[in-house]
Each structure stands twice: as C-alpha cells, then as structure tokens.
Amino acid sequence: MATLLRRSLRPLRAFRGHPRPAADVPLRATSHGAGLLYPEHIPTSLVQKALLAAGSAGMALYDPYRHDMVAVLGETTGYRTLKVLRDQMRRDPEGAQILQERPRISLATLDLGKLRSLPEDSFGREYLRFLDVNRVSPDTRAPTRFVDDEELAYVIQRYREVHDMVHTLLGMPTNILGEIVVKWFEAVQTGLPMCILSALFGPIQLSAQSLQVLVSELIPWAVQNGRRAPCVLNLYYERRWEQPLRALREELGITEPPRRVEGLA
Amino acid sequence: MQHGVLSAGGHPTIKMAAPRSWALWSLCGRGWSPVLPGCRLPWLRSCWPSGPLGARPLSQEKRATETHFGFETVSEEEKGGKVYQVFESVARKYDVMNDMMSLGIHRVWKDLLLLKMHPFPGTQLLDVAGGTGDIAFRFLNYVQAQHQRKQKRQLRAQQNLSWEEIAKKYQNQEDSLGGSRVMVCDINKEMLKMGKQKACARGYKAGLAWVLGDAEELPFDDDKFDVYTIAFGIRNVTHIDRALQEAHRVLKPGGRFLCLEFSQVNNPLVSRLYDVYSFQVIPVLGEVIAGDWKSYQYLVESIRQFPPQEEFKEMIEDAGFQKVTYENLTSGIVAIHSGFKL
Numbered sequence: 001m002a003t004l005l006r007r008s009l010r011p012l013r014a015f016r017g018h019p020r021p022a023a024d025v026p027l028r029a030t031s032h033g034a035g036l037l038y039p040e041h042i043p044t045s046l047v048q049k050a051l052l053a054a055g056s057a058g059m060a061l062y063d064p065y066r067h068d069m070v071a072v073l074g075e076t077t078g079y080r081t082l083k084v085l086r087d088q089m090r091r092d093p094e095g096a097q098i099l100q101e102r103p104r105i106s107l108a109t110l111d112l113g114k115l116r117s118l119p120e121d122s123f124g125r126e127y128l129r130f131l132d133v134n135r136v137s138p139d140t141r142a143p144t145r146f147v148d149d150e151e152l153a154y155v156i157q158r159y160r161e162v163h164d165m166v167h168t169l170l171g172m173p174t175n176i177l178g179e180i181v182v183k184w185f186e187a188v189q190t191g192l193p194m195c196i197l198s199a200l201f202g203p204i205q206l207s208a209q210s211l212q213v214l215v216s217e218l219i220p221w222a223v224q225n226g227r228r229a230p231c232v233l234n235l236y237y238e239r240r241w242e243q244p245l246r247a248l249r250e251e252l253g254i255t256e257p258p259r260r261v262e263g264l265a
Numbered sequence: 266m267q268h269g270v271l272s273a274g275g276h277p278t279i280k281m282a283a284p285r286s287w288a289l290w291s292l293c294g295r296g297w298s299p300v301l302p303g304c305r306l307p308w309l310r311s312c313w314p315s316g317p318l319g320a321r322p323l324s325q326e327k328r329a330t331e332t333h334f335g336f337e338t339v340s341e342e343e344k345g346g347k348v349y350q351v352f353e354s355v356a357r358k359y360d361v362m363n364d365m366m367s368l369g370i371h372r373v374w375k376d377l378l379l380l381k382m383h384p385f386p387g388t389q390l391l392d393v394a395g396g397t398g399d400i401a402f403r404f405l406n407y408v409q410a411q412h413q414r415k416q417k418r419q420l421r422a423q424q425n426l427s428w429e430e431i432a433k434k435y436q437n438q439e440d441s442l443g444g445s446r447v448m449v450c451d452i453n454k455e456m457l458k459m460g461k462q463k464a465c466a467r468g469y470k471a472g473l474a475w476v477l478g479d480a481e482e483l484p485f486d487d488d489k490f491d492v493y494t495i496a497f498g499i500r501n502v503t504h505i506d507r508a509l510q511e512a513h514r515v516l517k518p519g520g521r522f523l524c525l526e527f528s529q530v531n532n533p534l535v536s537r538l539y540d541v542y543s544f545q546v547i548p549v550l551g552e553v554i555a556g557d558w559k560s561y562q563y564l565v566e567s568i569r570q571f572p573p574q575e576e577f578k579e580m581i582e583d584a585g586f587q588k589v590t591y592e593n594l595t596s597g598i599v600a601i602h603s604g605f606k607l
Contacts (some may be wrong), residue, residue: 042558047545055553068556
C-alpha cells in the first residue's frame, strides 16, 4: 500500500533538491549574485583570506611557475597597503586622473602598430621591444578576485598591468634575477606585503654567483632608485608613449643598471 | 498568444505572436548543446508563457524546469553543461584534490564500498560516473585476490587442477579475474581520459572497458549487469530519478545497486565543523592546488543540495528497488545506499 502511494507521488518528486535556505549554512561564502562588487569578485571571509595567503605563499615557493599564486598572495595581503596607495594616487594630479579614467593595458587597448612606428628610443617603442624580446604579452595578468573594494581592486590591477612598464624603465629582463630586482624596486615604492615577501624569499632559488651580484650591486641600486623615484603608479603611461625613455628616466631619477642582467640566473 | 523561446542560456529571447509552429519549435530544440541529458521533449520545455507579459504566476511546469547548481538556480538545460565544465576543469587534479580535501579518507570510504559489495569472480560491474577509475581498480584488485584465494583453497583441498587449467597457466592464458568484468561509464571525456591514463600507468588491462555515456540514458541493454555502482556522481546528475530508473533497467534480476555519496551529518558538532571546513577550507584548497575556486565552491554546495539519507532511500525505492538500506560513514558525511532489483 505504501509503495503504491509512493508511486503516485512520483511526479511531484521528479524535481528534487529544493535549494536549502541560507540559514542552514551560516558560513558559506556567496559566490553568485548579490554581494559582488565587480564582475570577477569572490567575497571571502577573514579565515579564507588567511588560508589563501598562507597557501598561495607556500605554493608560489614550491612551484615558481604559479604566477596566479603570487597574484592571489598580493590580493589577500594587500588591503591596507592598497588603501595607502590609492590615497596617495588621489593626491597626485596624474594619479587622480588614472583613478578617474581607469585605463586598462591589454592587447585590446594597446595600439601595437602605432607603438611600432614610434622613434627608436621612445618609451613606447622600448616597451614593445621589451615585450617582443622577452616574449611576454600584456594579456597574461589574471583579473583581481579577492579584494573587497572595487576601487582597490582597480589599483592592484593597475599595479599588475604596469609591472611590464617598470621592467622597461629599469631595463630588467624577465629572468628570475630581473624579476627579483623589479620586486625590490616595487617593494620600496609600494610597500605591498607580496612584493616584500617576494623580494625576501625569491632569492632562495638563486645560484651563489647570482646571489652575490644581487646583494652587492643590484639590490642597493634598486632600493636607491625606488626611494628616489615618485610612485610609478602615478604615471599615465598611455600618454607617454612618445616621450624618450632617457628623458622619462631622468624625470623619475632612475639611473642605468650597474650591470647587464640578461646573461645571469 | 505570445510565447517566449528560451535559448540555451536560459533567457527569453524571441517572442512570437504566431500560433504554435512545429518547425520553429523543433528549431529551438536543435539549437541546444549536445551535452544535454536525455531531453525527450525539448520543444515542450522551451516554450511557455513569458514572464514580462504580466503578472503570470509561475506554473508548475516552469518551476520544474529550473534546478539548482550549487546554491545558484539554473535551468535544467544549463546544468548539464555547467557540470560538464566543472569536471573538465578539475579532471587533471581530481585525485590529488580528493586526497587533500578528505585527508585521504576517501580511500577508506571506497574500500568500504567494495567490502560491502563483496564481489565474487565472475561479477559484471557497471561503474557509472566512474571517471578516474577508483572503484573499477579496487574491484579488479578485489576479484583478483578472491580468485587467487579460491585457487589456493582448491589446491589445498587436494582438488587438483584440471589439465586445461594447467595448460592455460603455462600459456598465461588464465583469466586471473575469473570472468569478472568492469565497465566504467562517464559523461565527461576528460575524466575518462584521466582514468585511462591511470589504468595504463598502474597496469590494469584485462576486464576493463571505458564508455562515454550519460547516467540518465545509459548506452546498454536491459538486464546486463550484476552490480551497478555510482560513487560521488549521482549528486551531479540533473534528473536523479531518471538515473535511478536507468540503473534499475540495466541490472539483471537479483542485481545490486550501490551508491556512495555525501549525505547529511547526524551529529550537530561534527556538522558544524564539517560546514566550516567545507566552506572555508575547500575552495581555498581548490584555488591553491588546482587554481580553480569556483569548481570546488560548486562541489561543496552541491553536497548541501543533495537529499538526506531517508529521502534518497525513498527515491531509490521509487525506481523499483527493494530491500533498500543505507549505512552512514564518518557520522553521515558519506552514506552507502544499497538496493536490489528482484
């Protein structure tokens, strides 16, 4: 009898899995719909951020090719520093313009043809040369996900997209040694915990010779330039393509690197 | 009367004032992705009175074609595609993540499933949603061990092997599985690929077959298998009742249905810890190890959406199985449901 009753109720049971009310699961992180501050946003609790920071730091050390882990480390540890950076950008006229207009650097927004046609020693041409020689593309930056403020999410996105420009300004290639030097520069300039951690722990995998060069020449030079130069996030790079690189370096107070880094590490 | 036509994305797009036209409806049916689980009457589900026309009450029909994807609500058509994408993305790190997330306990659960199954040599097993082959490999190990034990017993009891068996042994033609076969069926190509690679790496060849198929519409004849298992797969199926009916169909009379799945925790303290762990730690693990937060968020949400033990037991009974029982493991984090086709 019970089986017959159950059989008759079958059509109603065809749609199972009524979503459980939110009260049942108090600690879940909302990933969809309400609560998203920007399209790629994933709201996270403090516990999740702490775990992410620790996990991404460990994974980045374990597997240096996981650039996404470095990015996640930056997002989860940088909240306070990003606020300071954002306020400092607001105070600077060019920086305030960047915050207002929110320019993005990607293959879609860059006019590569125009950049290629610029004179040889201009900033734009040198930037393009940097991309070609090191075989990198401005499109490999992952979108911000774990920053819980929409403007700060843009600030860290801008920091990531400007990273290649810093390489060009400093004349550093994308090998490990070059990246560490750039991280030292950025650590002094921005104070982001992720930069500081990368700068301190990145050299672990270097050979003794490279380490010696790094400590004796490159780091002092990077720190000196980092202190002297105004914040690189305040430069509206998209308007400075035609500016000669030498002039731009002089404006920022950046000197030539003490030695060529291409062959090392 | 105006009708709203749903595209595969689940949004009302075209509104026609024309009377029902079969050609148009069959067109929208064909426009959907081929990954759809057995959609027998796509045109019926695609056209219903559109919302923006006015305050139309949600009919029973409309609600029935929406389902859950984790805590999101999606149309049934979408769900199949989204689940496919999740498993396509997690396939490469699936086993590593299982070990990390369950701290290796999933191996114990799967071993317990095999112990419960207690297959003897000659069993024909169908492992649905068997992707990376964990159950299949355990089954092969189990029946091989059983077969060897049986042979040892025979020898010890002074039952000499027949000349055919001795000849076969020398020619290495003896079937070390004693006639057992396992068919691994999965809807996702990536998962099957991983499974095949694992089988090659571990040297499993005999008695193993890999089939691409949908749990809601299995590509097998009726009354074919002795045991049907589905481990951690049925909660991802869009129409669980259809999967259960298919299970009933392909089993031989006397065959057994076994389902290993996450279920409801019965202990309030464990439940609280489990929730914290699921929602705080698992997506983080997914991000750090596999670079994929969202897939693992979906996985933990889908566990919460699955019916509890008693309800699932009733669903199995509805499909025609008898002597349905369940056994909780690890305070109900996981449950093994068992039923027989008699």
